[in-house]
Amino acid sequence: MIPKPLYHKAETIKELSANFADIEQRIQLACQRANRNVDSVRLLPVTKTVDEQVMRMAFELGFNYFGENKVQEALEKSDSMVDLPIEWSVIGHLQTNKVKYIARFATEFQALGSLKVAEKLQERLEIENRSMTVLIQVNTSNEDSKYGLHPTEVAQFIEQIKSFDRLQVKGLMTLALLSNNTEKVRECFILLRQLRDGLKENLPAHMCMDELSMGMSGDFEIAIEEGATIVRIGQALFGARTLPDSHYWPEVSDTL
Numbered sequence: 001m002i003p004k005p006l007y008h009k010a011e012t013i014k015e016l017s018a019n020f021a022d023i024e025q026r027i028q029l030a031c032q033r034a035n036r037n038v039d040s041v042r043l044l045p046v047t048k049t050v051d052e053q054v055m056r057m058a059f060e061l062g063f064n065y066f067g068e069n070k071v072q073e074a075l076e077k078s079d080s081m082v083d084l085p086i087e088w089s090v091i092g093h094l095q096t097n098k099v100k101y102i103a104r105f106a107t108e109f110q111a112l113g114s115l116k117v118a119e120k121l122q123e124r125l126e127i128e129n130r131s132m133t134v135l136i137q138v139n140t141s142n143e144d145s146k147y148g149l150h151p152t153e154v155a156q157f158i159e160q161i162k163s164f165d166r167l168q169v170k171g172l173m174t175l176a177l178l179s180n181n182t183e184k185v186r187e188c189f190i191l192l193r194q195l196r197d198g199l200k201e202n203l204p205a206h207m208c209m210d211e212l213s214m215g216m217s218g219d220f221e222i223a224i225e226e227g228a229t230i231v232r233i234g235q236a237l238f239g240a241r242t243l244p245d246s247h248y249w250p251e252v253s254d255t256l
């Protein structure tokens with residue numbers, strides 16, 4: 001069993017800078033192990049529950065791209081930090097009635113998992129005269145409680161949304177099993193990569209499927225070894241959250 005890591009809360013720009021440097025170094029080492037170029041992995045800082053003041057420090061450190069799970073929180077922050085050229089990536093499950101909000105301010109949506117949401121997003125983006133990068137969320141851990149499409153549903157889903165010209169489909173996203181069993185976690189990442197590789201062979205010409213958004217604070221190194229191009233990291237940069245993860249996605253067992 002791997003002990004739960006300690007996440008140091010960053011309260012000053014110095015502490016935050018040290019956390020970023022630490023994570024960037026770990027990303028670099030994981031890339032070396034996997035024989036990958038470090039530029040092939042994008043660090044997406046996940047800022048749910050992080051104060052505006054700390055986010056402004058992260059911006060000062062050179063980060064202008066943040067991931068938020070909840071639409072309401074992202075919307076409030078995008079309003080209050082409208083003075084900064086920040087790009088917002090919405091990474092959490094979305095109800096159809098929230099789609100109109102993200103169509104206004106987000107540049108990326110990583111959790112597309114239903115035709116209804118895709119239709120609504122296309123419709124609202126037309127109204128806003130915008131377009132958006134989207135990733136399709138896949139349930140790779142085969143837990144009923146998880147959001148996302150089953151791997152076998154993804155090819156058909158791509159067919160269904162291929163005419164939605166406001167959605168720039170760029171790849172796949174997953175949340176691995178939250179488990180201490182690293183081999184089981186790794187299997188989720190391998191599954192996502194293999195699925196992406198298979199889909200690439202039959203893609204509509206205007207789509208590319210290069211992005212694999214996988215890996216969080218607890219498992220990003222394994223994800224990079226298995227091909228992640230985006231790692232979504234919150235707690236290891238900003239400190240432990242007090243809200244349980246079940247607030248953001250359905251609770252899963254840690255004992256598998």
Ligand SMILES: *Cc1c(COP(=O)(O)O)cnc(C)c1O
Nearest residue numbers: 046069091216217232233234235
């Ligand atoms: C919160 C969150 C993350 C980051 O998790 P950490 O444990 O803070 O690194 C990644 N992906 C999604 C969808 C999230 O909601």
